[in-house]
Amino acid sequence: MGLHHEEEQHPELLHHFAEPEQQRNAASLGMWVFLGTEIMFFGGMFCAYLLYRHWYFGDFGAASKSIDATLGAANTAVLICSSLTVVLAVWAAQTARRALLLAMLCVTMLFGLAFLGIKGYEYYQKFEEHHVPGPSFSFENVPVPGHPGEYANPRHAQIYFSLYFLMTGIHALHMIVGLGIFSWLLLMAWGGRFTPAYHTPVEIGGLYWHFVDIIWIFLFPLLYLIDRHP
Amino acid sequence: MADHSVSAHSKSSPLKLYFGVWATLLLLTYVTYRVAFLELGPFNSVVALVIAAIKATLVALFFMHVWRAGEKFIKAVILTSLFFLLLLLGLTMADYMTRPWS
């Protein structure tokens, strides 16, 4: 397998592991288990979302319609592209293409920043429209989609916007953490720390990034596309 | 041995796979965006969620390499977490859906 040659001169092997393979497996398993806990962390919010969407479907539809779905779709595309660049970065690390690795890490971070920029613009719009929950919240006379003559209950719409800001906010927080991880990966890659034999940090950092992408893949239809049709 | 052949296989053509998955994901995003504007009644939510699930599965299988992970336990971790998420959602909603009032 070739592993036994490498392990003697392997500087990254911690003392309590028998071989690099064991260390690599432990690290990726640890990240997967952590992502499992993340599912449950977001799960609490999904639970609240499910209940109130079930109770206040019309109000949620009206509130969802006030958000720019094109921006949401654009952000989905941005994240999908960033996932591609992450997987290319992992491939570059596996196949010892240092320049490609550095480039892909940089592009991933640029996509991440673009996502946050679009997100920030969306928040700015909501702020301007007084759709941020709190004392200045206002959602008067907004028709319920599919029910002519009915208007959304502002309180119920406020619950939608609370969940919208909480879910996208905590997701954005995860993106910022991801950017931090990738900055660190970039520094390590710049220093030439990754080899085909040792690139576990790129792999598990990538796992984290993909997971944050997956969360967004669900947030997009749940928050932006509730009841869009005219 | 099995590990060896898998990694040899993945070295030959991962790029094609990665770009293919990427294009599919973008296509599905476009589809979900357009379908949301059609009148499908309750099926709007169903279609949106099914597409989201397909996209998430694609990312997990091919970008997160669950497909070629020799490790069964990683799949078990994912399925266990999803199972407990469903328990949380399902049993909570079991209360709300069976209230005679409200």
Add this chain to the structure above:
Amino acid sequence: MSATNVVPQQQFERETYLNKVYGMWSWLLTTDHKRIALLYLISITFFFFIGGFFALLIRLELLTPAGDLVQADTYNKLFTQHGMVMVFFFLIPSIPAVLGNFLVPMMIGAKDLAFPRINLLSWYLYIIGGVIMLHCMMTGGVDTGWTFYVPFSTNYTNTKFVEAGIAIFIAGFSSILTGLNFVVTIHRMRAPGMTWSRLPLFIWAHYATSIIQLLGTPVIAITIVLVACERALHLGIFDPRLGGDPLLFQHLFWFYSHPAVYIMILPSMGVVTEIIPCFSRKRIFGYSFVAFSSIAIAVFGFLVWAHHMFVAGMSVYAGLVFSFLSYAVAVPSAIKVFNWTATLYKGSIHYDAPMLYAFGFLGLFTIGGLTGLFLAALGINVHVTDTYFVVAHFHYIMVGGAVMGYLGGIHFWWPKISGKLYPEGWARLAALIVFLGFNLTFFPQFVLGYMGMPRRYWDYSHMPEFQVLNVLSTAGATVLGVGYLLPMIYLLWSMRYGKPASDNPWNAAGLEWKTSSPPPTDNFKEEPVVTWEAYNYEELDAPPQALEVPVG
């Protein structure tokens, strides 16, 4: 006292995890799981006595029917902080973070946990959470009850709920990281030959515990975030006036907090499963049943949470389902009790202190578990909701069960941890005092609760007939306090004056006893290879010639 002078000199010269390096920083920056276990031991003992201090004040207040010792507000803060400190800063980290940290790598033949630095991080998170909690308590405290139900915690209380919430949030991540470390370690770091069916049942119990820590704790974390946001911004998620539902909070809260009971009791069951075979000199009865009942408890534990909400206004149909499912969790618990009893049967039983604690655990856990069945029954639950019956029930599980197991485990592995023997006579006396004091404290509360005394009341002057039982309970708490102080004193004493322990003073099975006491930093001189089944006491006790027969 004279025995201390005959310690052979080379005992001190051998390098162990305790004397390899000295100095404060060698402890505060250590990544050795054994040292981190000791850091945890010190810190959770500190919080145990803080929580115990609050408990003593509660019992003193209830000595007389009138609310005369403290104000009503102070009393609310006392029981809230007693609960929060005991649950989040003592019981949940107790056995996993101390004994689990110390023993999981050794029992499976590993040099350390998979992520030693994350292990240290988990201790620091615990300490940060603990310091915030202490600050919160010293600058005003919280009065929401440890369950911090909405809308009281979001809209009405003017005490420091958010600070306490932050403390619990951070301590929760410490718990998640411990569980993550255990799962990966048990999967990845087992010594050659240590198959799943050869694992000590302590490991199975900790594996099950870790599942709950990993899948439950994130839900309480996000619940705390939601409550804090609701409190700060009045979003309406839990506020019925704004269209929200307070019961949603209870669902999310109990989704974690009911399984959290199993975070406390499962490790304790693991400890007892190690102690009973050792002091009966028998293989555990029904190994795979005990192993899988741990996993079953972890899974079923997630299906029963709404039995805390039967009177809260949830659907009656859901109540029926949750009542039924609550009975289901009794099955794996009963399987364990039967297997422990069957292990004792025809064993040659030694009544050493760890075994006394294990016996205490068996009896108290059984009472606690059976009264749990009362509470699972929809009808009786309505009658005794929020009475002292509930208080007595969960103290039988969490103090009678979890703390008995914890103390038993501390005594059982003390020779391994410290390299010294504790004074056996004192330890047996303390075990007896704890058992008697515990029953005296909490058994009257079953009666009180069934008669209708509500929990969390500071004044019962309208019901003076409750006083006799309350006096008994307070007297018991005093005895119990002495019982808890004793081990702390003689264990500390033994660290300096105790007789040096041999590598395996109990002649116990298990890899942790095959290394020296205290172990070297890397646990084993050479990587162990396991060729025998767990709990092979028949082989250990067999005459020497029988040992020649190849095993496994």
